Amino acid sequence: METADVIVIGSGQGGIPLAADFASSGRNVVLFERDALGGSCINYGCTPSKAFLASAHAAGRAAHAAKLGIHVQVEVNFSTVMERVRRIRSQFNQGVKRRLDSAGVRVVCAEAAFTGERIVSGGGMTVQAGIIVINTGTSSTIPDFAGLAGTPYLTNRNFFDLQQIPPRLLVVGGGYIALELGQGMARLGSQTELIVRGDHLLAQEESDVSAVLADAFEQDGIGLHFNVTVQQVAYTNGVFTLTLNNGEVLDGEALLIATGRKPNTQVLNSAVTGVELDAQGFIKIDEQFQTTCAGIYAIGDAAKQPAFTHVSWEDYRRLKAILCGEQRTRNDRVLGYAVYTEPQVGRVGMTLEQAHKQGITANEVTLPMAHIARSIEWGHDLGFYRMVIDTDTNLILGATLVGYETAELVHVFLSLMEAKATWQVLEQSVHIHPTYGEALPSLARLLVGDDMPTCPNM
Numbered sequence: 001m002e003t004a005d006v007i008v009i010g011s012g013q014g015g016i017p018l019a020a021d022f023a024s025s026g027r028n029v030v031l032f033e034r035d036a037l038g039g040s041c042i043n044y045g046c047t048p049s050k051a052f053l054a055s056a057h058a059a060g061r062a063a064h065a066a067k068l069g070i071h072v073q074v075e076v077n078f079s080t081v082m083e084r085v086r087r088i089r090s091q092f093n094q095g096v097k098r099r100l101d102s103a104g105v106r107v108v109c110a111e112a113a114f115t116g117e118r119i120v121s122g123g124g125m126t127v128q129a130g131i132i133v134i135n136t137g138t139s140s141t142i143p144d145f146a147g148l149a150g151t152p153y154l155t156n157r158n159f160f161d162l163q164q165i166p167p168r169l170l171v172v173g174g175g176y177i178a179l180e181l182g183q184g185m186a187r188l189g190s191q192t193e194l195i196v197r198g199d200h201l202l203a204q205e206e207s208d209v210s211a212v213l214a215d216a217f218e219q220d221g222i223g224l225h226f227n228v229t230v231q232q233v234a235y236t237n238g239v240f241t242l243t244l245n246n247g248e249v250l251d252g253e254a255l256l257i258a259t260g261r262k263p264n265t266q267v268l269n270s271a272v273t274g275v276e277l278d279a280q281g282f283i284k285i286d287e288q289f290q291t292t293c294a295g296i297y298a299i300g301d302a303a304k305q306p307a308f309t310h311v312s313w314e315d316y317r318r319l320k321a322i323l324c325g326e327q328r329t330r331n332d333r334v335l336g337y338a339v340y341t342e343p344q345v346g347r348v349g350m351t352l353e354q355a356h357k358q359g360i361t362a363n364e365v366t367l368p369m370a371h372i373a374r375s376i377e378w379g380h381d382l383g384f385y386r387m388v389i390d391t392d393t394n395l396i397l398g399a400t401l402v403g404y405e406t407a408e409l410v411h412v413f414l415s416l417m418e419a420k421a422t423w424q425v426l427e428q429s430v431h432i433h434p435t436y437g438e439a440l441p442s443l444a445r446l447l448v449g450d451d452m453p454t455c456p457n458m
């Protein structure tokens with residue numbers, strides 16, 4: 001058996017920099033990875049999906065430009081789209097390999113499992129270390145629909161290997177992946193149907209967020225089927241046939257399953273080293289990312305942190321500080337997220353309902369796109385900006401921005417909230433005309449009683 005200073009299991013978004021940093025500082029680091037280096041984000045998640053959406057939204061914007069008086073015939077070269085996606089993914093993946101190699105991390109390309117107390121085995125190698133970091137992420141959950149098993153359905157894992165655009169695409173799910181990839185395929189030319197179990201898209205968001213997205217999806221020609229489940233899947237002569245519980249029957253040349261994620265912890269055999277899992281299989285951690293076994297830590301999706309790359313990356317920064325002796329915790333951070341549909345959803349902090357549930361005296365203001373000069377001028381008329389505040393302290397508690405490129409704009413709120421700024425700071429700010437950003441002080445001015453419309457020229 002070999003020994004190391006640090007073992008990292010999984011090359012997720014936190015594990016890579018952690019392994020590289022410790023190896024660069026002279027520690028003996030072994031990293032196990034059973035699949036492509038770089039984890040879900042680089043290989044099957046953010047990187048390929050956002051490169052794919054760059055093409056899809058370019059096509060969508062061109063198609064919608066008719067309302068600006070620009071009429072174009074959109075012609076999609078799907079092979080070029082997907083080759084570009086795969087080229088970018090490969091470029092990022094190679095970058096990870098170079099980073100780990102140059103830092104001196106010993107990479108073992110194999111599945112790892114615990115075989116004893118702080119002992120990890122994989123690929124014919126057994127290593128013991130005082131510090132072990134688990135960063136094994138999640139995989140797609142596959143529902144047990146009758147007839148599904150054994151059919152060539154898609155998940156985010158094989159979606160980016162598509163060579164040809166299916167004329168018709170069936171998507172099961174109403175969450176992030178279903179919406180981003182479903183809208184993307186529709187914009188590239190697939191007749192897309194979304195099969196949604198609940199009564200609105202993005203179930204965790206407020207219903208008016210979902211309503212805006214549903215409106216946009218209908219403009220893209222996407223069929224929306226709410227409050228339905230799949231009863232039967234058949235696959236014959238290259239065509240999927242889904243029978244829904246309301247009797248509806250849908251056909252498509254491709255079927256994308258996007259029904260959520262499960263933690264990659266089943267094969268870890270973590271009990272042998274005293275690492276406990278919760279009922280859903282996520283690794284239990286304390287405030288400092290430590291598992292129920294001293295010296296073993298878990299970060300990212302497998303530790304049930306909000307499942308985003310920037311969170312796994314921030315887990316790494318905090319865990320590194322903790323391992324270097326700093327008093328840090330994982331809880332004192334403002335976390336946001338975005339959905340890269342068009343329009344986008346940029347979110348941070350609490351909704352009004354969540355604030356009330358916590359017993360906070362809160363209020364909210366909402367500014368529709370129709371009251372923002374830039375959105376009228378540019379023809380981006382769907383969506384709204386909303387801010388939630390604590391009426392006792394005046395602190396900003398959260399924001400929901402639905403509209404064009406709001407994944408960028410929401411950072412104004414992330415920084416204000418990190419700085420513990422009051423809404424008056426925003427209200428007093430002078431933003432540039434005509435921008436989407438100028439609507440944010442206008443939003444805050446609704447709290448001092450300004451009536452809409454509140455932007456210049458409105």
Ligand SMILES: Cc1cc2nc3c(=O)[nH]c(=O)nc-3n(C[C@H](O)[C@H](O)[C@H](O)COP(=O)(O)OP(=O)(O)OC[C@H]3O[C@@H](n4cnc5c(N)ncnc54)[C@H](O)[C@@H]3O)c2cc1C
Nearest residue numbers: 010012013034039040041045112136137300301307308309
């Ligand atoms: C389609 C899609 C799009 C996404 N888009 C975004 C986005 O736009 N923005 C965003 O912030 N987030 C996005 N995410 C989420 C994001 O990809 C994850 O939250 C992020 O990758 C963090 O994951 P992680 O670090 O926990 O582990 P992962 O990136 O999942 O990596 C875990 C690694 O561990 C390996 N592994 C697992 N078990 C073992 C084992 N026993 N032995 C060895 N290796 C093992 C896996 O092969 C994998 O490489 C997206 C996800 C998907 C699926």
Ligand SMILES: NC(=O)c1ccc[n+]([C@@H]2O[C@H](COP(=O)([O-])OP(=O)(O)OC[C@H]3O[C@@H](n4cnc5c(N)ncnc54)[C@H](O)[C@@H]3O)[C@@H](O)[C@H]2O)c1
Nearest residue numbers: 143173174175176177178197258259260261307338339340
């Ligand atoms: N833009 C981003 O940051 C981004 C993009 C993609 C994924 N992600 C991350 O990846 C995670 C996983 O995404 P996801 O879309 O797989 O999950 P999700 O949890 O967002 O959505 C899952 C959807 O599947 C539905 N569903 C679950 N079981 C079902 C069943 N048996 N039949 C029919 N529908 C069912 C749910 O109702 C929900 O609509 C997200 O939560 C997010 O953290 C982030």
